[in-house]
Amino acid sequence: MEELTAHIAALGEKPFRAKQLYQWMHRKLADSYDEMTNLSAALRGKLRDTCEYIHLEMVDRKISAVDGTEKYLFRLADGSVIESVLMRYHHGNSVCISSQVGCRMGCRFCASTIGGLTRNLLPSEMLDQIYQIQKISGERVSNVVVMGTGEPLDNYDNLLRFLRILTDENGLNISQRNVTVSTCGIVEKIRALADEKLQITLALSLHASNQEKRKQLMMVAHKYELQDVLDACRYYFDQTGRRITFEYSLVGGVNDTEQDARELAALLSGLNCHVNLIPVNPIKERNFVEPERAVVQDFKNKLEKYRINVTIRREMGRDIAGACGQLRKSYIENQK
Ligand code: SAH
Numbered sequence: 001m002e003e004l005t006a007h008i009a010a011l012g013e014k015p016f017r018a019k020q021l022y023q024w025m026h027r028k029l030a031d032s033y034d035e036m037t038n039l040s041a042a043l044r045g046k047l048r049d050t051c052e053y054i055h056l057e058m059v060d061r062k063i064s065a066v067d068g069t070e071k072y073l074f075r076l077a078d079g080s081v082i083e084s085v086l087m088r089y090h091h092g093n094s095v096c097i098s099s100q101v102g103c104r105m106g107c108r109f110c111a112s113t114i115g116g117l118t119r120n121l122l123p124s125e126m127l128d129q130i131y132q133i134q135k136i137s138g139e140r141v142s143n144v145v146v147m148g149t150g151e152p153l154d155n156y157d158n159l160l161r162f163l164r165i166l167t168d169e170n171g172l173n174i175s176q177r178n179v180t181v182s183t184c185g186i187v188e189k190i191r192a193l194a195d196e197k198l199q200i201t202l203a204l205s206l207h208a209s210n211q212e213k214r215k216q217l218m219m220v221a222h223k224y225e226l227q228d229v230l231d232a233c234r235y236y237f238d239q240t241g242r243r244i245t246f247e248y249s250l251v252g253g254v255n256d257t258e259q260d261a262r263e264l265a266a267l268l269s270g271l272n273c274h275v276n277l278i279p280v281n282p283i284k285e286r287n288f289v290e291p292e293r294a295v296v297q298d299f300k301n302k303l304e305k306y307r308i309n310v311t312i313r314r315e316m317g318r319d320i321a322g323a324c325g326q327l328r329k330s331y332i333e334n335q336k
Pocket of ligand 1: 105107109110111146147148149150151152182183184185203204205206247249278279280281282283
């Protein structure tokens, strides 16, 4: 709002015009300056000449026959495509957004990282994923998870601007408590985010209960020691009072044994946290498989025995390439 007000003043317009503009952008979710009918044609012209208006174009929308989950593919101004997901829960609608075009983190089981990183998304490009989905679906979005393609903490400044506008009372006004940011564990950025003292939830992609095993699954573990990652998580909790979510993708025969569960419980004991177990969603480029249902349930029971808070993530949208980066990847491959 401050930046808009300064820009509007520089164009020789009155400050209330900035308010109107902000409303059109972040509350009425306009797709272009043309829709802003209470602004003069002259002002709209000046805006067009000075600021590009970012608007994503939907190129595909897949609706799951199983659970109503919707996957969206959007095209950006430079021709890149990104994907977002709308999930319907009893507590409201949740949108999962991408934070980058591609990803450079190199997690072994993830489809988003296979083509590497193309570029960071702008705050506007993160916001418009939610704006477009709310408009196209005609339903209110109450929760946002930054768990799509990309590593949000690798795009830190844009992520922060995005979070502030998303949760601004003059915008969609989504409660910070209804926003989750998921990271593979970039230690110094977790600490920086903690210092912002936002009320958002931090989700940490753990996937292994020791450093050696984590290195086999996640390239980022070659850079950061597991203990340092957990210390940063403790710091996040101390600064914000927000309980950490640990994501643990169960991969058959790799990290799903009793010993893994025991080690995991020991690793997290005393930490105010919640563990989310996600049976790995197999991608065709790798031969990872999901464990049998009984193995997943046993793993959960074991953790509970050690008094760890744990849930098994409901799998949604498997019939529509629901996992990280799958739809985008198949779209790009079909274009070739
Ligand atoms: N870069 C961030 C957010 C994007 S990935 C992060 O790493 O947390 C969101 C979550 O999905 C992460 O926990 C990631 O490890 C997990 N994930 C990615 N591909 C998966 C797959 N094929 N099956 C199960 N979980 C997957």
